Amino acid sequence: MSAPQTPSDLFLERFIEWARDRDDVKAALLVGSRARSVQPADEWSDVDIMLITTRPKRYLRTSEWLAALAPVCLTYVIERAVGDRHVRHVVFEGPVMVDFAVVSNLETRWGALVLRMVTWAPATVHLIPHGFRSQITSWFDTLRKGRPLVLVDKGHAASRLLDVRLPEVAPTALGAHEFSEAVNAFWSLAMWVAKLALRGELWSANWFAAHQLQGELLRMIEWHAKAEHGGDYDTWFAGRFIRTWAAPDVAARLTQVFARYDQDDVWRALFAAMDLYGRLARETAGRRSLDYPASSERRVIDWINRWRAAHAGSVSSGPIVVESGSR
Numbered sequence: 001m002s003a004p005q006t007p008s009d010l011f012l013e014r015f016i017e018w019a020r021d022r023d024d025v026k027a028a029l030l031v032g033s034r035a036r037s038v039q040p041a042d043e044w045s046d047v048d049i050m051l052i053t054t055r056p057k058r059y060l061r062t063s064e065w066l067a068a069l070a071p072v073c074l075t076y077v078i079e080r081a082v083g084d085r086h087v088r089h090v091v092f093e094g095p096v097m098v099d100f101a102v103v104s105n106l107e108t109r110w111g112a113l114v115l116r117m118v119t120w121a122p123a124t125v126h127l128i129p130h131g132f133r134s135q136i137t138s139w140f141d142t143l144r145k146g147r148p149l150v151l152v153d154k155g156h157a158a159s160r161l162l163d164v165r166l167p168e169v170a171p172t173a174l175g176a177h178e179f180s181e182a183v184n185a186f187w188s189l190a191m192w193v194a195k196l197a198l199r200g201e202l203w204s205a206n207w208f209a210a211h212q213l214q215g216e217l218l219r220m221i222e223w224h225a226k227a228e229h230g231g232d233y234d235t236w237f238a239g240r241f242i243r244t245w246a247a248p249d250v251a252a253r254l255t256q257v258f259a260r261y262d263q264d265d266v267w268r269a270l271f272a273a274m275d276l277y278g279r280l281a282r283e284t285a286g287r288r289s290l291d292y293p294a295s296s297e298r299r300v301i302d303w304i305n306r307w308r309a310a311h312a313g314s315v316s317s318g319p320i321v322v323e324s325g326s327r
Contacts, residue, residue, distance in 0.1 A: 007094035008034075008047050012151070015049070015069055019152040026105045027052040027158035028151040036146040038234075039241055046097040050148070052157050056104040059088065066090055085135055108157055115164045122167040140166060171231025174223055179290050183281050186216040187300040190274055194304045197266045198311055205266050206259055209273070214257065217277050221246050224280040227287040250280070267308065274301065 012030070019025045032048030033041040053059055066072045070092040078087045078099070088100040103111075117124055118136060142148060143166055150158045189212050196205035222235040225245055235245050243251045253276050259269035278297055285292040 006043075007096050008045075011047065011070055011092060011094065011096045011098070016151050018068055019051075022053075024055045024058075025051065025053050025152065026155060027108075027153045029158050029161070030149040030151055031101070031142055032099070035142070035148045038145045039236075039244075040146075046099055048099045048101070049151070050101045050103060052103050052105055052108050054105045056102045056107075059100065060086055060102045063088075063090075066092075070094070070096065105157055108161055111161070115161070119165045119167045171226075173231065174227075174284075174288050174290070176290050179223075179285065179288070180293060182216060182219060183293055184296055186213065186220070186277055186281075187296055189213045189216060190270065191300055191304065193266075193270050194307060197263065197270065198307055200263070202261050202263060202266055205270075206261065209259065209266070209270065213270075213273060217257065217273055218242075220277055220280045220284065221250055224250070224284045227284045250276070 015028070019028050027050075029035075029050040029052075030048070031050055033039070033045040034047060051059060059065060060077065063072070063075050066075060073091040073093060073095065075088060075090040078089050080086065085101060085103075088102065090098045090100065092098065114136065118140075143162075143164075148162065150162070153159055189208065193205050193209050193213055196202075196208065218239050221242070225235050225247065226233045228247070233245070236242075242254070253272070256272035257269055257276065259265045282292050284290070
């Protein structure tokens with residue numbers, strides 16, 4: 001007995017009928033988690049559609065056309081979702097959440113030529129403008145995790161994108177300069193978050209911690225995993241599925257690095273992030289035969305501990321001290 005159709009299944013059926021009847025829609029591809037063979041879609045997954053059309057501005061800048069697909073709850077444009085590409089996000093009744101990446105038919109023609117060029121000579125990707133390069137890289141990552149499903153294809157508009165051979169990509173070794181820059185960036189950001197906490201600017205402290213400090217922490221978690229498992233180990237992006245690829249003890253400690261809007265908790269989370277980062281960075285440096293800037297770490301931790309101790313009466317009710325090199 002077949003499984004009952006979900007709201008997303010019913011939406012896709014309606015979308016295919018609609019797309020086939022539109023002369024300006026040349027193709028549509030189902031991408032994202034619903035086309036992946038690795039970590040495939042679950043009941044919470046969005047529907048990601050690449051819409052190839054001769055009128056891209058109409059579908060990206062207006063929303064009237066959506067009513068022909070299903071009742072619309074809300075819609076807006078996510079700017080530069082992939083490279084320089086904008087995506088129209090829609091929540092239909094159901095709810096069914098859909099991201100439409102709108103691509104011009106002309107762009108797919110020369111885009112297919114660029115894809116073939118990169119497969120023949122991977123080094124040429126560095127000659128491509130950064131925004132489009134990000135889209136090329138994203139497309140190849142999509143192909144490595146599965147194969148997009150062709151929903152509609154008129155005149156081979158979709159198949160020309162799929163008819164490419166993936167280039168061999170050698171893992172890039174972590175260099176000493178890149179590693180040093182990243183470590184110093186983290187400790188500088190830790191100082192900035194501490195200053196904001198001392199000022200009582202809890203919103204700003206939490207914002208910088210969540211968006212920048214933890215961004216550097218995530219990068220080190222990725223490097224740490226690759227140092228342990230090999231340069232081609234898949235760490236996904238933006239922390240996706242981190243519980244499956246990060247070391248179990250690392251994933252368990254992530255519960256400690258997020259803070260509430262509370263002075264004591266901002267300090268607690270900051271020191272937890274500092275402690276975890278220092279351990280991972282040292283282990284990564286050891287596995288990659290890199291120099292760890294321990295003196296920079298020591299100075300920053302000493303400064304933060306002194307600042308906090310000097311203002312203990314106004315910024316905190318309890319002592320939290322991180323010792324450099326004590327991991």
